[in-house]
Amino acid sequence: MTDGNGNDHGMPRKVAIICSKGSLDMAYPGLILANAARMMGIEAMVFFTFWGLDIITEKKVDKLKAGMVGNPSAPLPHMLAGLPGMESFATSMMKKKIQGLDIPDIRELVETLDAAGTDLYACKMAMDMFGLEREDLIPEVKEVIGAMDFFQHAEGAQTFFI
């Protein structure tokens, strides 16, 4: 185990990240943090629940949208945010920015996490709610688990809710 500088101090470090939102702007922070942890040799797991399941759903992962409605930081007047086409416009702007910075798209980021040894879990209850089956999820998902299993897997981890 490592202190994040490659040095051993006998103290295991682990992070558990809960992704509960499926918009582009809410998907990136959790995935980037998990990836940063792995790059530093910190153990990492991500639990996808509620709308966060979109991030690991085969039909949705490439189509996440930037959330504009109800977002006080949206770069346009609030009354316009809900107009048709605004979300797609904001999404394509954000994707362009991200690409320009050489940041991977969401699918590549999830594949990277898997290759880096991050454990990816889907929430059983949320899947039941949305009528999703295991085969609806991308193959990188390790297991479908319940909330109590989450706590078991996350023992000793710093936990982030996003």
Added chain:
Amino acid sequence: MAEKTYGGATVEVGPDGFMEDPGQWTKEIAEGLAEEVGISLTDRHWVVLDFVRKDAEDQGEPPGVRRITKLTDVSMKEIYQLFPKGPGILASKLAGYGKPQGCV
């Protein structure tokens, strides 16, 4: 600033053990730094380290993990096998550079 001796050479290191001056780096120092983090350098480690040295020189900053795996034949999976304690920091550290600033 602390001084440490690797492979018979004394180098300046910062508080986290990263070399202060990449110009002082030698292959013997890399072996010493690797040993300190429990790694015995193989040809595959050298593919990564040689790339980091060259890329950091060209770009002015050490590359992140994604860039290394895109521009060498070392896959994401393999780089984590080579540097299980964190390829993001160790590839750079063993190549004599500081921590990469990028997030991927």
